[in-house]
Amino acid sequence: MENVNRAKSDNKMLVFIFLALSYLVSSFHRVSLSVLSVPISQELGIGMDTIGTLGSILFFIYAIIQIPCGYLCDRIGPKKIILFSLIVTTIGSLSFGLSNSVHSLLLSRVLLSIGISTTYIPAITFVRLLFRSEEAGGLTGILLAFGTIGTIVASKPLQLLVDNFSWRVSFYIFAIIPFILFLFIVFSVGDIRIKASSSSLKDGERTKGLGLDRALVSLIIIFTICTGAVQSFQGLWFIPYFVDGYNFAFTTTSNLLLVFSTGYFLGTPIIGRLCDKFDVRKLLPIVSLINVVLWITLGLKIAHANIIFLGILLFSIGFFSAGLISIGFYYVGKFTKIDRRALITSILSFSGYIFTSFLLKFIGGIVSLSRGMDNLNSFFIFYAIIILICAFIFSYRKE
Structure with a gap:
């Protein structure tokens, strides 16, 4: 105690x-x-x-x-x-x-x-x-x-x-x-x-190593790149992407950022509640697939010409990205060994923020060299493909 x-x-x-x-x-x-x-x-x-x-x-x-x-x-x-x-x-x-x-x-x-x-x-x-x-x-x-x-x-x-x-x-x-x-x-x-x-676990019951398996490793990758993509986009490149890249007014873009942040705010508790109601191992591939579709839509600029459609798209990206991050923490709390949960949770947090740091600098260099924001669209599509691959690996079950 x-x-x-x-x-x-x-x-x-x-x-x-x-x-x-x-x-x-x-x-x-x-x-x-x-x-x-x-x-x-x-x-x-x-x-x-x-x-x-x-x-x-x-x-x-x-x-x-x-x-x-x-x-x-x-x-x-x-x-x-x-x-x-x-x-x-x-x-x-x-x-x-x-x-x-x-x-x-x-x-x-x-x-x-x-x-x-x-x-x-x-x-x-x-x-x-x-x-x-x-x-x-x-x-x-x-x-x-x-x-x-x-x-x-x-x-x-x-x-x-x-x-x-x-x-x-x-x-x-x-x-x-x-x-x-x-x-x-x-x-x-x-x-x-x-x-x-004092730990409730006896010495003989302690987990050796981190207890990583295929599903957990793929989840860590999904969590890492999702956190990095969302935080680098929301935390720095959102305004320059629309203002410098597509000549949106600063006021319009800040309104869109508010819409994105509101979606993120609502996604955490709602998807978290769904984790309590449904099998999170089935929920993660579904939410991942939705994220894939949304980010590809943004990368292909399908919604850029219609401000209402764009607002709905950005709200949805914020909502389901937050949901994917919530699923990551929930999965670790439910399916990892009790004496390794804190450590694996810290790995999730560390990997997400360190990847965000890398993306902020990496994308800044690309934008400066190319003198434009079009390369961000390629990154959105690449990110979606990685999420899709990892979600497939996570959900794959050997017969």
Whole structure:
């Protein structure tokens, strides 16, 4: 059993709200560069290759910090980690808003990346330690929903803020918010940590290796490239793709990004609920096939001429991509060995973010060399083909 110090936990629901707001800030910064890339590029005169580097740095740092962050949460408690996260996010956001050169942007982005990459794990650790196990599942879903709200704020609302003020003001605002959260947690949250734990598994029952099989490996590949494709598209290349590639108005494109983010927001809980109702091993190939059709449709530019059709397509891509990611986490929680679930979950998270980092930089280089966005369409189709192959491997059963 876990012995936990639950000091000052009478206000735990209020604590949860502030933790959820912290994750909202983290998610906002993960994808805000998509809207901000154009005004930043225009004001400072930097190219898309540099913008790609700014995006890539964040996801690379986010990926490599996940496992050590979890280790430190167990060792020194989540309070110290979340406080570190919030104060570094404050400094990084303020510094980015004040930047006037590529070097200062890069340094600020590194600080910001370190800050937001140490938010989710201590937040979910707080949930696990403060609340009963029968409450933790629902609250975890709410926490993730707050993260998706952060991505929605980083679409149309952010564009309105940029239009009426400037891109710098958005960073000043999102420096103030984590600082307020920092102060609240300093004075309102006790030091909560795991004092000791014992495994329910005997030594002879422990799994040797990761317990990987064909289905799990193919699922990890699907999860990795789906996460990378969605986060790189939503987090950076969405606005440039439509504005620079197809001369869409900035306002129209930010509206489309809001539609995409709304689909993503709804896809996570709805597909997650379907996982409870149906066999996830049959659900994954179906959702994968839907994703294949949707991304190929986008890559072939079939919907670009009709804004309503395009909006429906982007909503659907967001919805079913989020669903595919939800299925990945659900499958690991249900079908992997109990003493390997956390490790395999961390592998999923790491692989998704590291691939996102690679794609942001890789696509930025391609766009700069080709001076156009048409190559993104080829990537969408290639991505769909890989998903199709992996889904077939996952669902194939030997007689």
